[in-house]
Amino acid sequence: QSVLTQPSSASGTPGQRVTISCSGGSSNLGSNSVNWYRQLPGTAPKLLIYSNDQRPSGVPDRFSASKSGSSASLAISGLQSEDEADYYCAAWDESLKGEVFGGGTKLTVL
Amino acid sequence: QVQLVQSGAEVKKPGASVKVSCKASGYTVSNYGVTWVRQAPGQGLEWMGWISTYKGNTKYAQKVQDRVTMTTDTSTSTFYMELRSLRSDDTAVYYCAYCGGDCQYNWFDPWGQGTLVTVSS
Numbered sequence: 001q002s003v004l005t006q007p008s009s010a011s012g013t014p015g016q017r018v019t020i021s022c023s024g025g026s027s028n029l030g031s032n033s034v035n036w037y038r039q040l041p042g043t044a045p046k047l048l049i050y051s052n053d054q055r056p057s058g059v060p061d062r063f064s065a066s067k068s069g070s071s072a073s074l075a076i077s078g079l080q081s082e083d084e085a086d087y088y089c090a091a092w093d094e095s096l097k098g099e100v101f102g103g104g105t106k107l108t109v110l
Numbered sequence: 111q112v113q114l115v116q117s118g119a120e121v122k123k124p125g126a127s128v129k130v131s132c133k134a135s136g137y138t139v140s141n142y143g144v145t146w147v148r149q150a151p152g153q154g155l156e157w158m159g160w161i162s163t164y165k166g167n168t169k170y171a172q173k174v175q176d177r178v179t180m181t182t183d184t185s186t187s188t189f190y191m192e193l194r195s196l197r198s199d200d201t202a203v204y205y206c207a208y209c210g211g212d213c214q215y216n217w218f219d220p221w222g223q224g225t226l227v228t229v230s231s
Contacts, residue, residue, distance in 0.1 A: 002154060035217040037155070044205055045147075045155065047219035056219065088155055092215050098171045099145070099157035 003028060004089050006102035013110050017077040020105045022089035023070065028100055030070040032092045039086040039104075048087070049074065081109045112136040112208050114144070114222035121228045122196050130225045132189040132206035139163055139187045145209045145218055146180060146191045148202040158204075160213035161189060169214065196229045203227075 005023040012018040022034060036049035047056055052067040065074045076083055089102040117131040132144060145160035159170035161180040168180050179192045189206055204225045207218035 032215060037218075044221040044224050045207075045218075046221065047217055050217040050219070090155070090157075090218075096172065097169070098159075101147075101155040101157065104154040 002103040003093060003096070003100035004091065004102035006087075006089060006105045008103065009106045009108065011108040011110055012076075012079045014079055014081065016079045017075060018079055018107065019076075020074045020087050020089075020107070022072040022074070022102050024072075024091065024100075025070050027095035028070075028091045028093040029067065029072055031094050034065075034067050034072040034089050034091045036065055036074050037088045037090065039088065041085070045088065076107075079109055083107060084109050112220055114206050114208060114220060116204075116206060116222040116225045119226040119228070121230065123231055124196060124198060124229055126196050126229075127192060127194040128196060128227050129190055129192040130204050130206075130227065132191070132222050134187045134189065134208070137208070139182060139189070140184045142211050143182075143209055143213050144189045144206045145213050146204060146206055147218070147221075148204045149224075150199070150202040153202075156202075158191070160209055162209075162211070162213045164211035193227075196227075198229050201227065201229045 033051045037045040038048040039045040049065040053065050062078045086104045088104045093100045113135045115133045120128050122128050143162035146158040161168045177194045181190045207221040210216045
């Protein structure tokens with residue numbers, strides 16, 4: 001059972017907009033920034049969004065994110081087949097004194 | 111740019127220890143640390159801890175804090191993660207990732223390619 005809660009799966013067709021939620025509590029998302037990672041099959045995770053809503057250079061603006069209170073969400077617009085991957089949210093947890101990850105959301109492009 | 115290259119796959123017996131290395135390039139390792147994250151087969155990401163050379167300290171996850179040690183060799187720009195008393199549920203891919211000066215509250219980017227550690231009798 002992960003500290004941050006994500007849906008286990010999500011799906012969409014090419015060109016659609018998909019959102020992935022991440023729910024936490026006062027000790028993690030309620031206190032600290034959230035970061036999002038994308039993991040393509042068989043590869044290492046890669047930073048997708050940092051500090052709630054910032055895109056690293058090279059990440060297309062199709063990817064956006066937001067945070068409100070103890071919840072966060074990642075949105076992917078103009079869905080492409082290469083977006084098929086696992087997506088993870090993460091944040092520091094003040095109570096556990098450690099980094100916590102969501103369980104991951106497997107995105108399928110139909 | 112920052113790059114992290116990890117050591118190769120390991121097979122260990124239960125009760126043994128493993129030491130995974132993570133060689134950094136593109137930055138001064140005495141100023142910036144790394145975090146370690148593992149991923150069991152078919153499972154999600156699990157944070158193990160970080161070593162902050164900037165602050166000169168380490169922080170370990172409660173689950174493994176009695177069995178893990180993270181160190182740095184600044185002469186070779188290499189970080190190490192040693193896990194002792196291995197169990198079958200330690201079988202996972204272990205990743206190192208750059209976390210800047212203050213690993214707490216920071217993001218992880220980039221990541222090493224991962225090291226598969228298999229624990230089996």
